Amino acid sequence: MTTIVRLRESDRARPVRLTGEQARRLAAAGVVEVRPGAGAGTWLLRSDRTVGAARIGDVELYVEPKLPVGNLLFLLGYARDPKGWRKHRVPATDADGLMPALADALWRQIDQAIRPGLPQGYRTTEATSTVLRGRIRETRQLGRWPGRPVPLEIRYDEFTADIPENRILAGAVERMLRVPGIRPESRRMLRHLSAVFAEVSPLWPGQPTPAWIPTRTNTRLWPALRLAELVLSGRSIDVRTGHVAVNGLLIDLATLFEEFVTASLRAALQSRFGGLLIAQANGHLDHGRRIAVRPDLVWKKNGRVIAVADAKYKRHTPTADMYQMLAYCTAYGLPRGHLVYAAGGTPSRHVVRNAGTEIVCHFLDLGRAPADLLTEVNRLAEEIARTETTMASSIR
Structure with a gap:
């Protein structure tokens, strides 16, 4: 039963x-x-x-x-x-x-x-056959069957539904x-x-x-x-x-939330503010390159990382997420990091004592209409671009 x-x-x-x-x-x-x-x-x-x-x-x-x-x-x-x-x-x-x-x-x-x-199309097939069809693969033929007339190593195009x-x-x-x-x-x-x-x-x-x-x-x-x-x-x-x-x-x-945040932020940032948004970027926390870090998103302009973000399918902000983001900011030498959560909370900012690193928590309401949700993502992209490009300009 x-x-x-x-x-x-x-x-x-x-x-x-x-x-x-x-x-x-x-x-x-x-x-x-x-x-x-x-x-x-x-x-x-x-x-x-x-x-x-x-x-x-x-x-x-x-x-x-x-x-x-x-x-x-x-x-x-x-x-x-x-x-x-x-x-x-x-x-x-x-x-x-x-x-x-x-x-x-x-x-x-x-x-x-x-x-x-059913739609059909041409598919290239390589096969060993006793009947000539299409073209002989000469290198393959000489390598496998030197001096023999058959079998034949052939390549042919077939019009088929197996596309x-x-x-x-x-x-x-x-x-x-x-x-x-x-x-x-x-x-x-x-x-x-x-x-x-x-x-x-x-x-x-x-x-x-x-x-x-x-x-x-x-x-x-x-x-x-x-x-x-x-x-x-x-x-x-x-x-x-x-x-x-x-x-x-x-x-x-x-995983779905992370993929959505990656795709939507990439579209919003790169099209309007340039640079390159990289997913799952590999980095290291220490000079010896033994302690790996891998944030969900890294935004680079002119070869330099200017923003880092992580997508979290959660409705609260665990302390562990803060520690993780602090490590990312330290590894890349950034004064600010972004945590993007799935609805249910209030945006907040936290400044780490004795370090000055700011961790910004954002929330996206996935229950909103698609167009409204993308408007939220665009606002998030604007905030990241405004603060991070200002920071990058001051360093130069």
């Missing part, structure tokens, strides 16, 4: 009746926090930063985001394509939850995109079919689409998403491809924990 567990992101731990084996499997999968409860057979489950759906043995786990579904999909879309988010926004409703909404949008977009027929665009769409369909809790109609349509893509090479778990190039010939596929990439960008947990299959689709909100 399947045990269904429903949680809400960042809520208090919820008591759930589970067997000891079910609790062990959940803990081993690392999807949620699992602690013993007050009574026998009762366990406390909590998800702090992961949302989505997963089937772990005989447990179906659903974690809904606090954010509206549409806002979450906007963050996913903008983080991957800041320029195209308006054109390719996915309509969604909170009525049925994140995964049902995502599954419904996915099959509808793909069905509309391929209704005129990156179709592989991305097919991969998203297969990924979504492994997610529990989607509507029967969506599952039926996804199975239908899976059959349509039967001749397309599958994407195996862990395989990178193929690259595709937007062109006039594949314009009709763009919305479906963007959505498919969103599905594929979610962390798949199609793995095994011991002898138990674990599969589903999860989104790490801390």
